[in-house]
Structures are given as structure tokens and as C-alpha cells.
Amino acid sequence: MKKFYFFIALLISFTSYAQNDVTFTVDMNGYGTAFTTVYLSGELNGWSGTANPMTDMGGGIWSTTVSLADGEYQYKFSHDDWAGQDNLTAGDACTVTDGGFTNRILEVNGSAMTLDTASFNACYDDGNAGPHNTTFTVDMSGYGAAFTTVYISGQFNGWDGTSNPLTDIGGGMWSVTLPLPEIYTEFKFQIDGWSDQENFMPDDAGTVTNGGFTNRYINVLGEQSRSYVWNAEGSTLSTEEFTPASFKTYPNPTTNSWNVVTDNVTINTIQVYDIAGRQVMATTPNAVTATIDGAALKAGIYFATIQTNKGQSSVKLIKN
Numbered sequence: 001m002k003k004f005y006f007f008i009a010l011l012i013s014f015t016s017y018a019q020n021d022v023t024f025t026v027d028m029n030g031y032g033t034a035f036t037t038v039y040l041s042g043e044l045n046g047w048s049g050t051a052n053p054m055t056d057m058g059g060g061i062w063s064t065t066v067s068l069a070d071g072e073y074q075y076k077f078s079h080d081d082w083a084g085q086d087n088l089t090a091g092d093a094c095t096v097t098d099g100g101f102t103n104r105i106l107e108v109n110g111s112a113m114t115l116d117t118a119s120f121n122a123c124y125d126d127g128n129a130g131p132h133n134t135t136f137t138v139d140m141s142g143y144g145a146a147f148t149t150v151y152i153s154g155q156f157n158g159w160d161g162t163s164n165p166l167t168d169i170g171g172g173m174w175s176v177t178l179p180l181p182e183i184y185t186e187f188k189f190q191i192d193g194w195s196d197q198e199n200f201m202p203d204d205a206g207t208v209t210n211g212g213f214t215n216r217y218i219n220v221l222g223e224q225s226r227s228y229v230w231n232a233e234g235s236t237l238s239t240e241e242f243t244p245a246s247f248k249t250y251p252n253p254t255t256n257s258w259n260v261v262t263d264n265v266t267i268n269t270i271q272v273y274d275i276a277g278r279q280v281m282a283t284t285p286n287a288v289t290a291t292i293d294g295a296a297l298k299a300g301i302y303f304a305t306i307q308t309n310k311g312q313s314s315v316k317l318i319k320n
Helices: none
Strands: 019-027 038-042 055-058 061-069 071-079 095-098 101-108 132-139 150-154 167-170 173-180 183-191 207-210 213-220 224-229 247-250 257-262 267-274 279-283 289-293 300-308 311-319
Touching (some): 019 071, 132 213, 150 173, 224 267, 247 311
Antiparallel strands (some): 038 071, 055 061, 071 101, 095 101, 150 183, 167 173, 183 213, 247 257, 257 289, 267 279
């Protein structure tokens, strides 16, 4: 097992060492095997079988809250000092397969979180298996050599070299939107039918290593948009074209709604994502001002992608 961190960045990359309370809940109904206590085990506690016991909440539900620094963590639910553990299926959307081990995966980024209740031995089911529109954008401006087309290849297309070309959207940026099922999948960007490809080292942020190959990966749990830089570890949620100086977002933090005001620029669409990259809201104002209604959102950090008639930019939103 290994530990690696990566951080979701929007306009700039940043590192935070703040601690965030994260609540884990698991449904043990249907497990069918006698046990005494359920535990949370993972990179957060050195895969200890006893360090983080969970509390029996009644009705087969067990819960615990732990304080975690920003980063990415693999974990499982276990019971009675590893007498039993989650047996998860490689490729399930809530998992990552790394070094031959299939575990649950969690991204923590700057806010308290209450995770959806998981079922022991299975991912939670939100009732929507997809397909989900998933946008991949890669910055090729630093590549430094001639090429014709950028492609995305991965487990989702059998690592085919030409099935999914990206479109040149200008400024060195290439992009494609794919309808993907709710899935975990490994992938890479490559050039001209595998004439060149990204190369990563084990432990690079946002990658996994299996069978001697180190690739990027993504967990598709809903609509999302991810941006990358060729051969660079990690990912961001959007590309910066329409500059932050062109608009103001207030109040931020808010307990209810955010106002977006531009310098006479028409806002076409606003898409709001949670810290896992899942789209939670979308509006089409078609106006120079807009309101993002956050009343129904949980407290935490979100990211809004603002598409205008002069380009696209993003803003970090904080809901109290």
C-alpha cells in the first residue's frame, strides 16, 4: 500500500495542511457474518485493524468521524482486527486499484465532509449508473514537438490509440467530452496513435501502478470536468481563459447564495462541482449578472465554472 497526495486547483495550485472532520458511515445490513465491532482502516491510520473503531448507530449502521489533512486516502471498512473486510470489485466507481489492491478512495480538500452511507462489500448506490458526461482537457503548450492529434486511451476504450481524439480548442488546450458509466478507469493522454505518450513515476499524484504500468485514473460518479497538463501529475477542475478580474463573486463565504457580477460580459452557463468533481448544479443565466442558489447545498467547498461569451474561468465557493 502507498500514500500519495494531490490537490484540486482552480486558478492556482496550493497546499493546505488544515485538518478536516470527515464522517464515514457504513451499512452492515446484509453482511450475514457475526462480528463485534466495525473499524475504519486505511492510509489514514497505517491500515490498522483497531485504531479507529466505529460506533453502532442502530439499524445496522456504523459511523465514525476522523480529522484528516487535505489529500487523497485509500481505505476500507473492516471488523474485529481484520477478521473481515470490504471485498470490493475492481472497476467500481468508489474504488481505486493500486499495486494489485482494490480499496475505497477519498479526496479531502479544505472542508468538513459527511460521506454517503456505503454498504459493506459494495459502493453506495445513488440510483444513477450513467452514462455521465465527463470532460477531459489537457494543456499541450509545453510539449515542445510537432504532433497532429491528441488522444485519450484507457481501460474504458481498451487502450485504443485512435477511438477518442481530443479537439484543439486553442491556446495549446485540447478537450473531449465522453459519456462514461459510473466507473473507476485508468487512462493516459497520447499522441498520434501511441507515437508518444505520457510517462509517470510510481507515487506521482493522481496515478496508480498496476502490472508495472503507471497511469492516471478517474472515478466517474457523476458529470464532471477535469483539466490536466501533459506529463504533469495531478488535475484541476477547469481551464482559465476568462480572467477572474472580469467578474466578482459575493458574498463568499455565504450561508445561502452567491452573486456573480461581470464587467459587461454575458454569462452563458455556470456549472458547480463538489470537491470530488461531481456536478451538483448548473444554470444558464444568459446575462451579465447571475445568482448561484446554494440553499440546498451542504456546508463545504465547491467550484464554479463560469462560461461566458469571452471564455471560461472558475471560482472557489465556500458554503457555511
